[in-house]
Amino acid sequence: xxxxxxxxxxxxxxxxxxxxxxxxxxxxxxxxxxxxxxxxxxxxxxxxxxxxxxxxxxxxxxxxxxxxxxxxxxxxxxxxxxxxxxxxxxxxxxxxxxxxxxxxxxxxxxxxxxxxxxxxxxxxxxxxxxxxxxxxxxxxxxxxxxxxxxxxxxxxxxxxxxxxxxxxxxxxxxxxxxxxxxxxxxxxxxxxxxxxxxxxxxxxxxxxxxxxxxxxxxxxxxxxxxxxxxxxxxxxxxxxxxxxxxxxxxxxxxxxxxxxxxxxxxxxxxxxxxxxxxxxxxxxxxxxxxxxxxxxxxxxxxxxxxxxxxxxxxxxxxxxxxxxxxxxxxxxxxxxxxxxxxxxxxxxxxxxxxxxxxxxxxxxxxxxxxxxxxxxxxxxxxxx
Amino acid sequence: xxxxxxxxxxxxxxxxxxxxxxxxxxxxxxxxxxxxxxxxxxxxxxxxxxxxxxxxxxxxxxxxxxxxxxxxxxxxxxxxxxxxxxxxxxxxxxxxxxxxxxxxxxxxxxxxxxxxxxxxxxxxxxxxxxxxxxxxxxxxxxxxxxxxxxxxxxxxxxxxxxxxxxxxxxxxxxxxxxxxxxxxxxxxxxxxxxxxxxxxxxxxxxxxxxxxxxxxxxxxxxxxxxxxxxxxxxxx
Ligand SMILES: Nc1ncnc2c1ncn2[C@@H]1O[C@H](COP(=O)(O)OP(=O)(O)OP(=O)(O)O)[C@@H](O)[C@H]1O
Ligand SMILES: [Mg+2]
Numbered sequence: 292x293x294x295x296x297x298x299x300x301x302x303x304x305x306x307x308x309x310x311x312x313x314x315x316x317x318x319x320x321x322x323x324x325x326x327x328x329x330x331x332x333x334x335x336x337x338x339x340x341x342x343x344x345x346x347x348x349x350x351x352x353x354x355x356x357x358x359x360x361x362x363x364x365x366x367x368x369x370x371x372x373x374x375x376x377x378x379x380x381x382x383x384x385x386x387x388x389x390x391x392x393x394x395x396x397x398x399x400x401x402x403x404x405x406x407x408x409x410x411x412x413x414x415x416x417x418x419x420x421x422x423x424x425x426x427x428x429x430x431x432x433x434x435x436x437x438x439x440x441x442x443x444x445x446x447x448x449x450x451x452x453x454x455x456x457x458x459x460x461x462x463x464x465x466x467x468x469x470x471x472x473x474x475x476x477x478x479x480x481x482x483x484x485x486x487x488x489x490x491x492x493x494x495x496x497x498x499x500x501x502x503x504x505x506x507x508x509x510x511x512x513x514x515x516x517x518x519x520x521x522x523x524x525x526x527x528x529x530x531x532x533x534x535x536x537x538x539x540x541x542x543x544x545x546x547x548x549x550x551x552x553x554x555x556x557x558x559x560x561x562x563x564x565x566x567x568x569x570x571x572x573x574x575x576x577x578x579x580x581x582x583x584x585x586x587x588x589x590x591x592x593x594x595x596x597x598x599x600x601x602x603x604x605x606x607x608x609x610x611x612x613x614x615x616x617x618x619x620x621x622x623x624x625x626x627x628x629x630x631x632x633x634x635x636x637x638x639x640x641x642x643x644x645x646x647x648x649x650x651x652x653x654x655x656x657x658x659x660x661x662x663x664x665x666x667x668x669x670x671x672x673x674x675x
Numbered sequence: 676x677x678x679x680x681x682x683x684x685x686x687x688x689x690x691x692x693x694x695x696x697x698x699x700x701x702x703x704x705x706x707x708x709x710x711x712x713x714x715x716x717x718x719x720x721x722x723x724x725x726x727x728x729x730x731x732x733x734x735x736x737x738x739x740x741x742x743x744x745x746x747x748x749x750x751x752x753x754x755x756x757x758x759x760x761x762x763x764x765x766x767x768x769x770x771x772x773x774x775x776x777x778x779x780x781x782x783x784x785x786x787x788x789x790x791x792x793x794x795x796x797x798x799x800x801x802x803x804x805x806x807x808x809x810x811x812x813x814x815x816x817x818x819x820x821x822x823x824x825x826x827x828x829x830x831x832x833x834x835x836x837x838x839x840x841x842x843x844x845x846x847x848x849x850x851x852x853x854x855x856x857x858x859x860x861x862x863x864x865x866x867x868x869x870x871x872x873x874x875x876x877x878x879x880x881x882x883x884x885x886x887x888x889x890x891x892x893x894x895x896x897x898x899x900x901x902x903x904x905x906x907x908x909x910x911x
Binding site: 293294296297300301303304579580582583584585586587588589590591592593667668669672673 | 731732735738740741760761764765767768769773775777779781782783784788792793795796801804840
């Protein structure tokens with residue numbers, strides 16, 4: 292630590308250059324934090340998807356409904372633990388831009404199927420009591436400032452009610468939180484029994500089924516059994532694990548992860564050159580000084596260490612500040628207002644970023660440090 | 676282990692049959708040839724000679740900054756060719772103080788921090804280091820300039836800081852390469868006075884390269900170097 296003042300003094304010597312380099316590194320790491328959060332948003336849910344959950348939908352397309360009667364038939368298949376159905380409502384709250392998912396479900400089995408949705412017991416009971424009751428995820432509730440007890444009107448272009456009205460009103464009886472940071476808390480769920488009774492068309496149909504298997508290892512067999520069960524029927528089905536389904540969706544979005552990685556690689560390569568250049572310049576203009584250090588007895592390794600610590604300090608500081616700012620900025624949540632319901636900078640990527648900072652320091656300091664180490668005192672001082 | 680009594684105990688520096696050449700492509704450039712030199716403990720020696728005669732090269736060899744192509748350099752009983760790079764660095768830190776023509780202070784550090792540099796390699800604690808730094812700076816008459824940066828000091832003052840840095844570890848041997856070469860007469864005189872005092876009162880052995888006959892007159896003895904050899908006088 293007695294060398295600290297020497298290292299700090301060297302960094303502070305060219306304040307502007309050090310400052311600019313620091314800013315470049317910081318900006319790169321803010322970008323890194325943002326892209327990490329975007330990647331999490333795009334691969335939304337894949338990480339938290341239950342390995343034991345499967346989706347069953349119409350073999351033709353997800354948009355084709357399935358009969359409610361399939362529920363009992365799926366239940367009877369060996370290896371199936373629990374089955375729930377979900378449907379797409381696609382209503383509009385005030386303004387088409389206020390997008391969030393809304394689905395009619397059967398509350399009791401639904402909540403058992405998704406333990407990652409944390410709903411207070413009293414609110415659950417209220418939902419079971421209230422036919423027009425609905426629950427919303429924390430993110431959406433906060434977005435629109437909803438409180439339990441509010442009436443939420445949703446416009447629909449598809450689901451005309453018995454009375455001819457196109458406006459559905461729900462009583463918000465609960466707000467759920469996510470058990471994990473990656474849990475999507477934007478959806479809105481209401482009761483299927485109320486929905487099915489009140490709608491004019493499509494009665495007795497559901498969007499898709501979610502199946503929980505008793506053992507994740509059995510999933511492939513169960514999926515095959517389900518497909519066979521409905522083969523040659525009017526509505527054939529396709530079963531797939533939740534994870535595979537979500538990954539498939541993520542692929543559809545395009546391999547954006549690869550693009551993001553490519554962008555980051557380019558950014559860090561540039562920063563490596565910037566930081567490396569700063570260190571190289573700083574070592575070059577200090578040739579005589581490094582020679583003096585050796586003359587007074589510093590070993591080659593000590594001089595190497597000094598330069599490396601200096602470059603690591605520069606990159607490390609930039610990385611720390613950048614990751615910190617990135618953390619704060621991404622904590623503000625989805626910047627797109629709905630397109631990325633899950634948006635956060637995961638701690639794992641933060642640790643990775645810190646490692647990247649150190650690596651950047653070592654890489655940018657390696658060549659100058661090596662030159663400083665090889666410097667012969669007699670040559671270094673000759674230039675004076 | 677001290678060498679046997681006799682002349683070697685009084686000779687702090689022994690240069691024996693030293694040759695130094697550099698390879699430039701196929702050509703071999705001889706800088707020092709068959710050079711013998713002894714410097715007694717407590718002696719103030721001036722080294723003179725025309726530019727390119729090998730004065731700095733010789734000083735670097737004695738200070739362990741460079742190695743001879745042939746021959747041996749012994750300082751304080753230590754044969755330098757027996758030390759590896761790391762051992763040489765440690766040996767330098769303990770026994771040698773360098774004073775350079777252009778002072779070579781670190782501009783980013785204060786006078787006190789500059790003087791402290793060699794002490795960072797010792798096991799001394801912060802308080803001890805501070806005490807030694809203050810002592811060294813007061814010996815060179817700059818006890819009041821601890822917090823000044825080199826840019827805030829005159830050339831003569833900077834050189835005295837350089838000398839303080841050279842003596843702070845209390846080395847046996849001071850190697851000064853044209854210490855007054857960049858100074859005016861008055862500041863140069865002050866530096867020479869200081870070196871003289873260090874030799875006489877503090878018992879330092881000093882080898883000083885200089886072009887200035889006035890400076891060499893302050894030394895106990897002057898050795899002339901010409902085309903890599905020691906001569907009695909510089910040919911006109
Ligand atoms: N690394 C090197 N490679 C090649 N030649 C060198 C090298 N170092 C020194 N020389 C040569 O050795 C000779 C002696 O150099 P040195 O610096 O010892 O001279 P000097 O007596 O100190 O001169 P000055 O009074 O100008 O300082 C010069 O001709 C120089 O060019
Ligand atoms: Mg010279």
